[in-house]
Amino acid sequence: MMLNVDTLIAFITVIDAGSFSAAAERLGQTPSGISRTISRLESQLGMALMTRTTRRLDLTEEGEWLLGRARSILSDLQDVEERLAARLAQPSGLVRVNAATPVLDHLVAPLAADFLDAYPLVRLELVSGETVIDLIEERADMAIRIGPLADSTLNARRLGTSRLRLLASPGYLARHGTPDGMDMLSRHRLLGFTVPTSLNIWPLPQEGGDGLPVQPAIAASSGETLRHLALANAGIVCLADFLTHNDVSSGRLIPILEAVTLPWTQPVWAVFYKQGALAPRIAALVDFLAQRLACGILGE
Structure with missing residues (x-):
């Protein structure tokens, strides 16, 4: 099983934006597309990551753990990208x-x-x-x-x-x-x-x-x-x-x-x-x- 970076970005954005529609607007996608992405992620992992109501989204315990890991992974990837860019700018x-x-x-x-x-x-x-x-x-x-x-x-x-x-x-x-x-x-x-x-x-x-x-x-x-x-x-x-x-x-x-x-x-x-x-x-x-x-x- 391999997690997709774009899927992790969608998951983090949903939590940070507070809703599927707000996340879709930030990412230039449709709310239904974001919803399907999160559903596929939960199906892939075999667990619920959040509870949804008409008014709010709440993370499950597993969702809280994944959110921390996802932020760390994306931070590491950004660091790698910045370091590679720096090496191109100044050989090392x-x-x-x-x-x-x-x-x-x-x-x-x-x-x-x-x-x-x-x-x-x-x-x-x-x-x-x-x-x-x-x-x-x-x-x-x-x-x-x-x-x-x-x-x-x-x-x-x-x-x-x-x-x-x-x-x-x-x-x-x-x-x-x-x-x-x-x-x-x-x-x-x-x-x-x-x-x-x-x-x-x-x-x-x-x-x-x-x-x-x-x-x-x-x-x-x-x-x-x-x-x-x-x-x-x-x-x-x-x-x-x-x-x-x-x-x-x-x-x-x-x-x-x-x-x-x-x-x-x-x-x-x-x-x-x-x-x-x-x-x-x-x-x-x-x-x-x-x-x-x-x-x-x-x-x-």
């Missing part, structure tokens, strides 16, 4: 974000304080993960991914792109020389990824197709580890600007072979499940990241 609640550690460190963490200043009712939970996860299973609201997206049930919004460059530290170049052509790379120590091997195809032109496959002298699973290796004079690396633009700006890493480097970029995506409208707290973070990352954080 927890947003769980999943991304690889370098992405969290270089793209999200530097913007977290500004985001919370703009949306003080939102809380962030940043969870690092080096592999693609199931957002629902991991209870993540959104993820940030770098590179092409595999087909999936996820929705995605492109936040921007980040240029790939060949880089080395001043210390490495002072010790081993600066390559002035692609053929010189074979004489240098190259740094690359363990997986996927596609990340070890560098943006340099080749006959029969673009991209130079390289064999790393040192391989690592994380771009952040490769960044630290390059900073420690370990060799030449190919990384995206979002990881290294501060290092390049400060002179800690120096772009090499820029004249022949192809203008390859990696897309940066926010991915999320979406059924209907995106929750305001998640939409606020996606919009904020898209706006701020487009302003140069990606190092383009």
Whole structure:
């Protein structure tokens, strides 16, 4: 048995108005329609809720109890409606974000304080993960991914792109020389990824197709580890600007072979499940990241 909200409203209005006709006028219905509604309610509950005379309505004991409960239920529903409206007006609640550690460190963490200043009712939970996860299973609201997206049930919004460059530290170049052509790379120590091997195809032109496959002298699973290796004079690396633009700006890493480097970029995506409208707290973070990352954080 399921009580109808409209029926409870009719019941409360009859008691507050003092008659079926007065309740009908308030609700824009007919007195006979209101009477049938109350009769159906009593039949559904199997009990009388009020005694009716030509002059007055009196609640039974059961009617008194139901009246209190009905008022409480409608008050709770109104509170829920007001809270939802407030959340739409001002996003609030927890947003769980999943991304690889370098992405969290270089793209999200530097913007977290500004985001919370703009949306003080939102809380962030940043969870690092080096592999693609199931957002629902991991209870993540959104993820940030770098590179092409595999087909999936996820929705995605492109936040921007980040240029790939060949880089080395001043210390490495002072010790081993600066390559002035692609053929010189074979004489240098190259740094690359363990997986996927596609990340070890560098943006340099080749006959029969673009991209130079390289064999790393040192391989690592994380771009952040490769960044630290390059900073420690370990060799030449190919990384995206979002990881290294501060290092390049400060002179800690120096772009090499820029004249022949192809203008390859990696897309940066926010991915999320979406059924209907995106929750305001998640939409606020996606919009904020898209706006701020487009302003140069990606190092383009």
